[in-house]
Amino acid sequence: MKILFIGFGNVAKEMGRIFIERDLYSALDFKPVVVGIFTGRHGGLEKKEGIELKEVLNELRLNNRLTADEKELSSLTPLEAAKTLDYDVLVELSALSIEGRGEPAASHISAALMRGKSVASANKGPVSFHYRELKELAEKNGALYLFESAVMDGAPLFNFCSRCMKGASVKGFSGILNGTTNFILSHMEKGGSLEEGIKMAQEAGIAEADPSMDVDGWDPSAKAAALANVLMGADMTPFDVDREGIRTVTTEMAKDAVKRNMRLKLICRGWKEGDAVHASVKVEEVSRDDVFCLISHYGSAVRIESDLMHPNTIVQECPDLLDTAYGVIEDLITIRDSSGLI
Numbered sequence: 165m166k167i168l169f170i171g172f173g174n175v176a177k178e179m180g181r182i183f184i185e186r187d188l189y190s191a192l193d194f195k196p197v198v199v200g201i202f203t204g205r206h207g208g209l210e211k212k213e214g215i216e217l218k219e220v221l222n223e224l225r226l227n228n229r230l231t232a233d234e235k236e237l238s239s240l241t242p243l244e245a246a247k248t249l250d251y252d253v254l255v256e257l258s259a260l261s262i263e264g265r266g267e268p269a270a271s272h273i274s275a276a277l278m279r280g281k282s283v284a285s286a287n288k289g290p291v292s293f294h295y296r297e298l299k300e301l302a303e304k305n306g307a308l309y310l311f312e313s314a315v316m317d318g319a320p321l322f323n324f325c326s327r328c329m330k331g332a333s334v335k336g337f338s339g340i341l342n343g344t345t346n347f348i349l350s351h352m353e354k355g356g357s358l359e360e361g362i363k364m365a366q367e368a369g370i371a372e373a374d375p376s377m378d379v380d381g382w383d384p385s386a387k388a389a390a391l392a393n394v395l396m397g398a399d400m401t402p403f404d405v406d407r408e409g410i411r412t413v414t415t416e417m418a419k420d421a422v423k424r425n426m427r428l429k430l431i432c433r434g435w436k437e438g439d440a441v442h443a444s445v446k447v448e449e450v451s452r453d454d455v456f457c458l459i460s461h462y463g464s465a466v467r468i469e470s471d472l473m474h475p476n477t478i479v480q481e482c483p484d485l486l487d488t489a490y491g492v493i494e495d496l497i498t499i500r501d502s503s504g505l506i
């Protein structure tokens with residue numbers, strides 16, 4: 165499988181490490197060859213016969229550059245690479261942009277799909293802003309667009325619904341889908357402040373340098389929109405989600421909830437009213453006998469309600485980059501299985 169990476173940050177580097185350290189060929193008959201790596205500020209590399217990942221990872225780690233030889237850098241932009249290079253699968257791992265409405269990632273993905281090339285991506289921008297058109301483009305061109313890691317960092321959520329709930333109709337979902345705010349709320353229950361919680365989450369490497377994506381509920385809104393679009397046939401964006409962050413929560417409120425045997429959680433919900441799908445992200449009090457109450461630190465959980473099963477809840481305990489990277493690799497293996505590539 166000839167892979168083009170667009171975006172080569174934390175998740176892609178972890179995938180690179182797994183490609184190097186795991187013998188995926190013996191285990192899975194899977195032999196990825198990376199023919200292109202394109203980034204935002206670090207430029208791009210292309211090599212038909214395959215890029216030596218070890219060298220790139222070393223250069224990035226030691227010198228924060230893709231290659232020691234600047235002449236090796238490609239003259240193509242990421243979009244041009246998606247449109248013109250010879251590859252089998254695009255792995256789209258550029259940064260999420262809410263204000264850019266999922267761009268330029270959505271354009272990278274469309275460019276690949278239009279050429280009949282499948283896409284694996286952990287970027288929730290395209291799936292929360294452009295799912296319907298990307299899905300149609302994939303179907304029209306006989307390609308797959310997979311994004312297991314876009315919500316819950318690779319825990320099998322979309323795969324669970326598509327592979328294990330065939331014929332069932334999803335009626336609604338609820339979940340704790342933002343680890344950073346869950347971590348901060350857990351800290352506040354113990355008497356800490358919101359600001360301290362943000363700082364600790366940043367030091368632990370789980371919050372963005374600009375915490376507003378988490379604290380103001382944008383990241384969970386993107387995830388709620390993605391779930392509503394994919395599981396419930398909605399055509400919404402994160403801007404359509406009734407969104408509330410955690411800035412209005414005080415330490416006293418968090419401690420008071422605990423005293424009453426409750427916990428404050430930032431809960432994403434999706435539900436149907438007639439044919440219309442709605443979604444929200446709100447701080448809610450959760451009782452001790454609700455499984456969401458058990459989600460501490462930066463864990464997450466989602467409960468899926470359908471017409472043919474009682475609710476199923478998927479719980480993920482403190483995921484890290486390994487989970488996200490593996491989720492993308494699992495998508496690649498699904499693409500491989502459907503295409504006859506190795």
Ligand SMILES: NC(=O)c1ccc[n+]([C@@H]2O[C@H](COP(=O)([O-])OP(=O)(O)OC[C@H]3O[C@@H](n4cnc5c(N)ncnc54)[C@H](OP(=O)(O)O)[C@@H]3O)[C@@H](O)[C@H]2O)c1
Pocket residue numbers: 170171172173174175176202203204205206207242257258259260268286287288313314315317484485488
């Ligand atoms: N980290 C996680 O645990 C996690 C979990 C779930 C989902 N995700 C999603 O997975 C994606 C990758 O995450 P990450 O943590 O690897 O991000 P990251 O470390 O910030 O890396 C982002 C990469 O995207 C590149 N990039 C930025 N703008 C670009 C553009 N316009 N065109 C092409 N490349 C561009 C950056 O290049 P430069 O550095 O050269 O600018 C960098 O290589 C994001 O969409 C993120 O939301 C991440």
